[in-house]
Amino acid sequence: MTATPRIAIIIGSTRETRFADTPAQWMLETAQARDDMDFELVDLRDYDLPLFNEAASNLWAPSADPRAVKWQEKLAEFDGYIFIVAEYNRSITGALKNALDQAYKEWNRKPMAAFGYGGLGGARAVEHLRTIAVELQMVPLRNAVHLGGGELMKVHPMGGGAGTMADVAPVLIPSATAMLDELAWWAYATKVARAA
Secondary structure, three states: OOOOOEEEEEEOOOOOOOOOHHHHHHHHHHHHOOOOOEEEEEEHHHOOOOOOOOOOOOOOOOOOOHHHHHHHHHHOOOOEEEEEEEOEOOEOOHHHHHHHHOOOOOOOOOEEEEEEEOOOOOHHHHHHHHHHHHHOOOEEOOOOEEEOHHHHHHHOHHHOOOOOHHHHHHHHHHHHHHHHHHHHHHHHHHHHHHHO
8 A cells, every 4th residue: 555645735825914824724624634645734934935046947957045955855745735825916926936936856746736715716826826837747636625705705804804714614625525535546646656
């Protein structure tokens, strides 16, 4: 039996006033209710990544900045990723794009899933992330979680923020379950293939 895949839940925003912690914690708790994968929350704030300034991608040359190397070493621990994706101007955050660019080999041949939030559930940012993931040789999943519209306004401070994630969970659980089921399949399949 293949060892249980390790999955990083990556918080893709670093702003002081970010909302990302709320969906990230819900996603972690929801995911940890399963026994087919192990999950760890990975916060971009903990890595102090510079703007990408290497001679080339680490596909072509080792990174010189120790902060980038530390990030790459962390990513290498995982068999797949769930990104917590805020939508900024129809795309992902600059911090997340920079974090994606700081590695290459570590992303390869691993599945990536997304929990998007924003007015349209972060759908445009998630689609952009999937395109980037293809170039990084990840396996972008079809299923994702989208927190938007009325559900977002129930839990986001700008919408009044009186609700909790438990109030919107009935809407999110079906898509979270589908996403995690798909992630488990691809995490096991790609883990076996990488080992071979």
